Amino acid sequence: MQMERLKGLRAAVTGGAQGIGAAIARRLAEEGARVAVLDINGDGAAKVLPSPHIGLACDVTDSASVDKAFAEIKAAFGGIDVLVNNAGRGSAPGDGMDKYYAAQAEQAEGKDVFIDQTIHCEDAGWLAVMDITLNGTFRCTRAAVRLMAQEGIGGSIVNIGSTAAVQGNGPIPYCTAKAAIVGMTRSMARELAGRGIRVNAVHPGATETPIYNGLPDEVKQAVASDSLLNRMAQPEEVAGAVAFLAGSDGSFATGSVVTVNGGAYFI
Numbered sequence: 206m207q208m209e210r211l212k213g214l215r216a217a218v219t220g221g222a223q224g225i226g227a228a229i230a231r232r233l234a235e236e237g238a239r240v241a242v243l244d245i246n247g248d249g250a251a252k253v254l255p256s257p258h259i260g261l262a263c264d265v266t267d268s269a270s271v272d273k274a275f276a277e278i279k280a281a282f283g284g285i286d287v288l289v290n291n292a293g294r295g296s297a298p299g300d301g302m303d304k305y306y307a308a309q310a311e312q313a314e315g316k317d318v319f320i321d322q323t324i325h326c327e328d329a330g331w332l333a334v335m336d337i338t339l340n341g342t343f344r345c346t347r348a349a350v351r352l353m354a355q356e357g358i359g360g361s362i363v364n365i366g367s368t369a370a371v372q373g374n375g376p377i378p379y380c381t382a383k384a385a386i387v388g389m390t391r392s393m394a395r396e397l398a399g400r401g402i403r404v405n406a407v408h409p410g411a412t413e414t415p416i417y418n419g420l421p422d423e424v425k426q427a428v429a430s431d432s433l434l435n436r437m438a439q440p441e442e443v444a445g446a447v448a449f450l451a452g453s454d455g456s457f458a459t460g461s462v463v464t465v466n467g468g469a470y471f472i
C-alpha cells in the first residue's frame with residue numbers, strides 16, 4: 206500500500222486502458238486520487254479501476270471527443286486537479302517504417318542499401334503519429350486547464366515523453382512529437398505558473414508494455430542492454446515518477462523532465 210499522497214485529488218490519465226497508462230491510473234488511485242481512465246478503447250478503460258473511479262471512451266485525436274470526456278469528468282468529479290497525457294503512438298501506416306525495417310533486414314544480409322525513412326514518410330503517416338502524440342497532448346491539456354481555470358484551483362499536468370525525444374532512436378515523427386512535448390511542457394509551465402498549475406514531463410526508457418508483445422527475445426534483450434541496469438522498465442516504475450510529479454511531493458517541480466531510463470543516457 207502506497208502513502209495516500211494524492212488523497213482528494215481528481216485525476217485523468219489518457220491512453221490508460223493498458224501499459225504505462227494503466228499502471229499510472231492504478232498508482233494514482235492507490236495514492237488516494239479519484240481517477241478517470243480515458244482511452245480510445247472505452248471498454249478497456251472501464252475495466253482498469255472499480256467505482257468510484259471511471260473509465261471513458263476518448264479519442265485524443267478528436268477535439269469533440271476530448272471535450273466530451275472532460276465534460277463527463279466535470280459532471281462526475283466536479284473538476285480536475287491532475288492530468289497525465291500518456292496516449293501516444295510510435296508508428297503509423299505510411300510513416301516509412303515498413304521500408305526502414307525491410308532495408309535493415311537487407312543490410313543484415315550484407316546488401317549495400319540505405320536505411321531510409323525520411324524519403325518514404327508520407328503525409329498520412331507523419332500526421333497520424335503527430336496527431337495522437339503531440340496534438341492529443343495539447344487538446345487534453347487545453348480541456349483540463351479550462352476546467353482548472355473555471356475553479357481557480359491550480360493543478361498538475363504530467364506529459365509522458367520518451368527517451369526518443371533526446372536520443373532520436375525511433376521513428377522520425379515520433380521523436381519529433383516527443384521532443385515537441387518538452388517545448389510544450391516548458392512553455393506551458395511558464396504560462397500556467399501564475400494559475401498555480403505545474404507542468405512537467407517524464408521520459409521513460411524502454412518499458413515492458415504490450416507494444417513489445419510478440420517481439421523475439423533477442424530483440425527485447427538488445428533493447429534492454431541499452432540501459433545500465435540491463436533490463437527494460439516495468440510500467441509501475443514509470444508510474445512512480447508520475448505520482449511524485451502529480452502531487453504535493455513534486456510541489457516545487459515545474460517545467461522539469463524526469464528521466465526514468467535505467468541510465469541509458471544522462472542529461
Ligand SMILES: NC(=O)c1ccc[n+]([C@@H]2O[C@H](COP(=O)([O-])OP(=O)(O)OC[C@H]3O[C@@H](n4cnc5c(N)ncnc54)[C@H](O)[C@@H]3O)[C@@H](O)[C@H]2O)c1
Binds near residue numbers: 220337410412
Ligand atoms: N513502452 C515504451 O517502451 C515507452 C517508452 C517511452 C515512452 N513511451 C510512451 O508511453 C506512453 C504509453 O506507452 P505504452 O507502451 O503503454 O503504449 P500502449 O500502446 O501499450 O498503450 C497506449 C494506449 O493508448 C491508447 N490509445 C491509442 N490511440 C488513442 C487515441 N487516439 N486516444 C486515446 N487513447 C489512445 C491505446 O488504446 C492504449 O490503451 C506513450 O506515450 C509512449 O509513447 C513508451
